[in-house]
Amino acid sequence: MRATTLISSFIITIGAAIAASSLPSYFPTLPVPSDNPQTPAKIALGRQLFYDARLSADNTISCSSCHQQQFAFSNAGNKVSTGIRGQRGSRNAPSLGNVAWRKSYFWEGGSPTLELQAMGPITAHDEMGMEPSVLTKKLSSIAGYAGQFKAVFSDGVTMLNVTKAISAFTRTLVTADSPYDRYRAGDLEAMSPAALRGMELFLGEKGDCFHCHGGFNFTDEALHNTGVNLENKDIGLARLTGKKTDEGKFKTPTLRNVALSKTYMHDGSIPTLEAVLEHYNSGGKDNDNVDVLMRPLYLTKPEISDLIAFLNALTDKNFTTDSNFSRPKLP
Template identity: 40%
Template sequence: MKKWLITGLLVTASTLLAFHSEEPLTRVTLGEKLFFDPVLSMDRTVSCASCHRPQFAFADTSTFSKGIHDKLTKRNTPALTNQSGRPSFFWDGRAATLEEQAKQPIISPDEMGLPIDEAVKRLNADSTYVQAFRKIFNSAPTEKNLLQALAAFERTLETANSPYDRYINGDDNAISATAARGRLLFIGKANCNNCHSGEDFTADRFKNIGLYNGTTLKDAGRFDITHDSAQLGFFKVPSLRNVAVTAPYMHNGMFRTLREVIVYYNTPDALIHDGIKRDLSLNTPLNLTDTEIDELEAFLKTLTDDRFINQ
């Protein structure tokens, strides 16, 4: 089990007072400490880990996470695992690097609510942090090296030790026969790999899957960043790694279970028939049977890294 998971589950106020003596001081260990330290929130009550919970693949189990003063985020918290190779971040893709991503929750008034200059000032008032930053960066804390440290830690949150990984590496018994049939559905009849492709099961694109209608579903997604009408209702296609532990699903957390997600894709019009600019590939029902839905769900569960399976 990775040390970062153990740290994330057991972190307390007392453990935040010092760095782990058994670990060398690096950008990663500094970033880990910052990730779990509420010093980066305005009222010192919220840390990055408050929303990105380690035992759930650094996602959250709430539809919307709570920031300072119990303010709710505007979108569901996405998982932070397997992000090192991504070209964009957030549901709307507004950040191009992990460093940019790390800054946004700190300064967001609905999340940590702390101006970045104030965050740097706080770190410079802490002799332990100053000593650590000087040792690693040969500099006192700055906005740049604060974000570099957080991003360095986030880049270590890679997962590739799932039953599925063992299966494709030659262990035919790593997944059940039901899940194996689900895998064939995933790449065949269900056509899931049209969007969820590659090693991390994401094509790193933006798609409109019909969850915007301008009335009951008002979040315009990517359009709010690009102001391109062709991207109205577009959202980033997330990785499916560890998807079984990152419920609820979609940018608005509207689906509580994987089965609900599959049922929606199977017959989108049955739930939302007025989605604006929905991708044409979703206009034809998949015609999956109940058994096939079970098989596809079983396959998706095999994408969970071993460290999360018993959480």
């Protein structure tokens, strides 16, 4: 075995061991694709790219413009994203917390890997508006980047390597230290009585949240029409399948750090957690494809308050201040 292979195997093993030891027991192992192993140099490169507005056509928008750390890498309460030249998109930028475990990406779930997902915002005309050939030329001309790419990837700056580096960084965005997590770890004081009552409702048939927002990451990774709109201008999954019955279906987002995202649903159309709870309590707006699970819940106001207290207990403050995730010095 060559020395470089040994060293990289060592780094991967150490990285995996650290990740495994710091994760709560109810978290699955951090998924890392075999063709894009995590290395410190690659993660550092990806972090710089994530924060660098030069990845956009007019040097104004970076990934971090819509995925801001203090908001758990969601979009600072903006309903939809604003891209280059002030263009407004049509969707709410989701949190990137625990993005490594997502089974598919984008609101209609059309992208199968984190690496391929990274292409979307970079190339979308109303986000970063960058042509791959222009971007690779641009990054190659920045000495600090050219050297790092060469050190991390044998073939230097390519679009694929850009997406691999960014994904290596976003894969490290693990959030697992909320009051809920501390409660599960045995700190019985970590959650307030209201949050505990809210958890009971959340996990029971009365609140009925867990059917879609279940599991360690509070998502079933499936697509549902939750009756947000009577008419679906954004057709969601149907954009992929062309099926009328898929109109208005979107992926279930994680609820970790949900209190920090400030706007809700795929289009950011619901402004507060209270309004979200009212939406679900009412059974949503009826439309042809509304999910069978959508029905009036008849929750009382105190019960709604308790549910909100529980949702607030999913906020991981350390995640929003961790210096490993903050803006680095750029080349």
